[in-house]
Amino acid sequence: MMQESATETISNSSMNQNGMSTLSSQLDAGSRDGRSSGDTSGEVSTVELLHLQQQQALQAARQLLLQQQTSGLKSPKGNDKQRTLQVPVSVAMMTPQVITPQQMQQILQQQVLSPQQLQALLQQQQAVMLQQQQLAAQQIVFQQQLLQMQQIQQQQHLMNLQRQGLITIQPGQPSLSVQSLPQGLSPAEIQQLWKEVTGVHNVEDSVLKHGGLDLSTNNTTSTTSTTTSKASPPISHHSLVNGQASILTTRRDSSSHEETGATHPLYGHGVCKWPGCESICEDFGQFLKHLNNEHALDDRSTAQCRVQMQVVQQLEIQLSKERERLQAMMTHLHMRPSDPKPCPKPLNLVSSVTMSKNISETSPQSLPQTPTTPTTPVTPVTQGPSVITPASLHSVGPIRRRHSDKYNIPISSEIAPNYEFYKNADVRPPFTYATLIRQAIIESSDRQLTLNEIYNWFTRTFAYFRRNAATWKNAVRHNLSLHKCFVRVENVKGAVWTVDEIEYQKRRSQKITGYVPTLVKNIPTSLGYGAALNASLQAALAESSLPLLSNPSLINTTSSGLLQATHEDLNGSLDHLDSNGNTSPGCSPQQHIHPIHVKEEPMNAEEDECPMSLVTTANHSPEIEEDRDIEEEPSSEDVE
DNA sequence: GATTCCCTAAACAGAA
DNA sequence: ATTCTGTTTAGGGAAT
Numbered sequence: 001m002m003q004e005s006a007t008e009t010i011s012n013s014s015m016n017q018n019g020m021s022t023l024s025s026q027l028d029a030g031s032r033d034g035r036s037s038g039d040t041s042g043e044v045s046t047v048e049l050l051h052l053q054q055q056q057a058l059q060a061a062r063q064l065l066l067q068q069q070t071s072g073l074k075s076p077k078g079n080d081k082q083r084t085l086q087v088p089v090s091v092a093m094m095t096p097q098v099i100t101p102q103q104m105q106q107i108l109q110q111q112v113l114s115p116q117q118l119q120a121l122l123q124q125q126q127a128v129m130l131q132q133q134q135l136a137a138q139q140i141v142f143q144q145q146l147l148q149m150q151q152i153q154q155q156q157h158l159m160n161l162q163r164q165g166l167i168t169i170q171p172g173q174p175s176l177s178v179q180s181l182p183q184g185l186s187p188a189e190i191q192q193l194w195k196e197v198t199g200v201h202n203v204e205d206s207v208l209k210h211g212g213l214d215l216s217t218n219n220t221t222s223t224t225s226t227t228t229s230k231a232s233p234p235i236s237h238h239s240l241v242n243g244q245a246s247i248l249t250t251r252r253d254s255s256s257h258e259e260t261g262a263t264h265p266l267y268g269h270g271v272c273k274w275p276g277c278e279s280i281c282e283d284f285g286q287f288l289k290h291l292n293n294e295h296a297l298d299d300r301s302t303a304q305c306r307v308q309m310q311v312v313q314q315l316e317i318q319l320s321k322e323r324e325r326l327q328a329m330m331t332h333l334h335m336r337p338s339d340p341k342p343c344p345k346p347l348n349l350v351s352s353v354t355m356s357k358n359i360s361e362t363s364p365q366s367l368p369q370t371p372t373t374p375t376t377p378v379t380p381v382t383q384g385p386s387v388i389t390p391a392s393l394h395s396v397g398p399i400r401r402r403h404s405d406k407y408n409i410p411i412s413s414e415i416a417p418n419y420e421f422y423k424n425a426d427v428r429p430p431f432t433y434a435t436l437i438r439q440a441i442i443e444s445s446d447r448q449l450t451l452n453e454i455y456n457w458f459t460r461t462f463a464y465f466r467r468n469a470a471t472w473k474n475a476v477r478h479n480l481s482l483h484k485c486f487v488r489v490e491n492v493k494g495a496v497w498t499v500d501e502i503e504y505q506k507r508r509s510q511k512i513t514g515y516v517p518t519l520v521k522n523i524p525t526s527l528g529y530g531a532a533l534n535a536s537l538q539a540a541l542a543e544s545s546l547p548l549l550s551n552p553s554l555i556n557t558t559s560s561g562l563l564q565a566t567h568e569d570l571n572g573s574l575d576h577l578d579s580n581g582n583t584s585p586g587c588s589p590q591q592h593i594h595p596i597h598v599k600e601e602p603m604n605a606e607e608d609e610c611p612m613s614l615v616t617t618a619n620h621s622p623e624i625e626e627d628r629d630i631e632e633e634p635s636s637e638d639v640e
Numbered sequence: 641g642a643t644t645c646c647c648t649a650a651a652c653a654g655a656a
Numbered sequence: 657a658t659t660c661t662g663t664t665t666a667g668g669g670a671a672t
Contacts, residue, residue: 432646451661475647481663488662494656495661644672649665656660 266291275304419461428464433472433479434504436462437486441499448489448496451477483507 266272267287272279274295281287295301422429429436440457441449449457455473458465465472480486480497485504489496 434646471648474649477662478648478664479646480661642672645670647667647669649667651665652663654661654663656658 264288264291266295275308422462422464423460424463426463426467429462433475434483434485434507437476437479437497438499438504441486441497448491448498450494450496451480454480454497 264284264287266274267281267284270280270282272281272287272290272294274291277294279290279294281290421427431439436458437454440454440461441447443457444453454476455469458472458476459469480488483503485500485502485507487498487500489498
């Protein structure tokens with residue numbers, strides 16, 4: 001996916017040299033890329049693009065008319081069937097003289113113009129238009145132009161077929177003329193032509209397809225081929241004929257078949273999908289007829305088009321905002337290198353080396369977009385162009401310091417936004433085995449898991465652990481045995497593993513030595529998930545603060561995020577204490593013997609885990625409530 | 641350079 | 657006998 005996108009971008013670049021015929025490729029590819037990537041342009045002016053696009057189409061039509069009127073170009077072959085179809089088309093083409101591009105632009109630019117106002121305005125235009133309908137004679141002229149376009153289209157289509165081996169054309173064979181074409185354009189193709197020429201046929205479609213429209217192209221032929229090519233995939237093969245970017249072939253082909261297969265964005269299930277229409281059309285031909293008759297370029301259609309345009313625009317704005325939010329989230333959660341700057345030096349947590357490694361491992365860039373997409377894993381998430389593939393990510397070998405562990409970043413908050421990513425992408429999670437094991441355990445309903453259940457959690461949560469089972473399972477067992485924080489408890493159904501959070505926190509606290517925290521907080525519960533404090537700082541402070549939680553004198557009110565991280569870390573322990581106090585009395589006696597409850601106000605401690613729970617274990621959410629009880633046992637003797 | 645942390649590999653034993 | 661589970665040791669890489 002990512003590679004494809006990248007390659008395509010490259011291909012497009014190279015195709016730029018290929019003249020107008022490659023514009024369609026740029027258009028399609030550009031729109032796809034634009035939508036899947038940063039979409040910096042989408043927010044800029046979708047409407048403007050449409051304006052320009054429509055202007056372009058209108059101007060092109062005009063120029064075509066002028067050209068033909070002056071040159072007296074005649075249609076190579078009159079086609080009755082096509083002629084009948086041309087009527088509405090020609091009418092539509094005449095409208096540029098009725099509604100000038102400037103006027104059209106005005107209409108379109110008036111974002112605040114109400115449909116009623118627009119309607120009134122267009123009615124005026126209509127009056128003028130009626131006067132000029134007598135110019136219908138020019139329809140024939142334009143029809144000729146259409147035929148020329150058809151020729152180009154069909155020739156390119158044939159070239160496409162030739163390339164596919166469906167048709168064999170000897171090298172010396174002269175290019176096909178329209179007369180020699182096996183058959184005329186299908187109604188769908190003609191419709192496409194009309195659609196493209198009018199430029200307002202389907203705004204949504206236009207918005208999508210024209211995301212990368214090069215509006216700088218003004219000459220008639222360029223415009224014509226551009227619009228035609230983007231509508232009719234065969235054109236893109238014209239560029240292929242020129243020896244360009246074969247990578248686009250497949251995609252184009254598929255779309256080509258779709259479009260020529262009597263499918264239409266405005267037609268489905270026997271119903272015209274024009275906004276507010278829903279007229280029943282027996283077949284595609286009838287639909288086309290209906291489309292030409294009922295949805296020609298008139299005031300009503302224009303108004304509807306504009307409405308649809310706004311709908312699309314709103315959606316794009318929304319998408320843009322959501323994407324921005326996602327980016328911010330990822331930046332916040334992954335791009336530690338830029339964040340830790342303000343991090344208190346005493347923490348001594350910043351390691352450029354580690355960070356860079358972490359970046360390579362978990363930076364948003366590496367996130368597939370949605371691995372779902374691979375999804376990118378899902379994520380679905382449409383991801384911007386990424387140069388880091390999952391393969392390259394895990395190929396870096398064993399990661400010593402999992403940044404989340406190192407910085408005590410809540411694993412949930414780390415995984416949550418990338419859950420689908422880790423679930424689908426073969427990328428090693430940036431956590432130590434101990435951290436993961438703990439997470440698996442505390443996520444469980446009763447805070448205890450058998451070894452096999454831990455295995456399952458690993459494979460279920462991370463695609464990476466679906467392979468090399470022997471290695472990581474051994475590591476899991478090794479960690480369970482090695483770390484005191486993991487306590488084996490004999491259960492009715494066998495041995496289960498629990499987490500001794502005191503030990504766990506103790507161990508982690510030891511990682512941060514020589515730091516006398518001056519900032520420890522009183523945890524404001526109201527602080528939200530989106531607290532601004534960067535996670536690493538939060539985590540560091542949180543961890544550092546653990547021993548001090550019981551000492552009110554050392555507790556200062558600071559930022560929210562801090563508590564968040566603290567909560568997360570504490571949650572596990574507290575949860576563990578709470579739940580296991582009953583379920584597994586035998587484990588880790590000390591934690592139950594003297595649980596010093598540092599009673600903070602009930603915290604929304606699970607903000608970090610909520611996202612995770614939403615996508616992972618359904619049974620996790622219900623526990624959030626009990627998780628909020630913070631019972632930390634931060635007595636100094638335990639910490640040290 | 642020493643220490644620590646983490647990972648990986650492997651040997652081994654006991655239980656299922 | 658095989659597999660699973662659990663423990664332990666060893667060594668290497670990376671960070672501190």
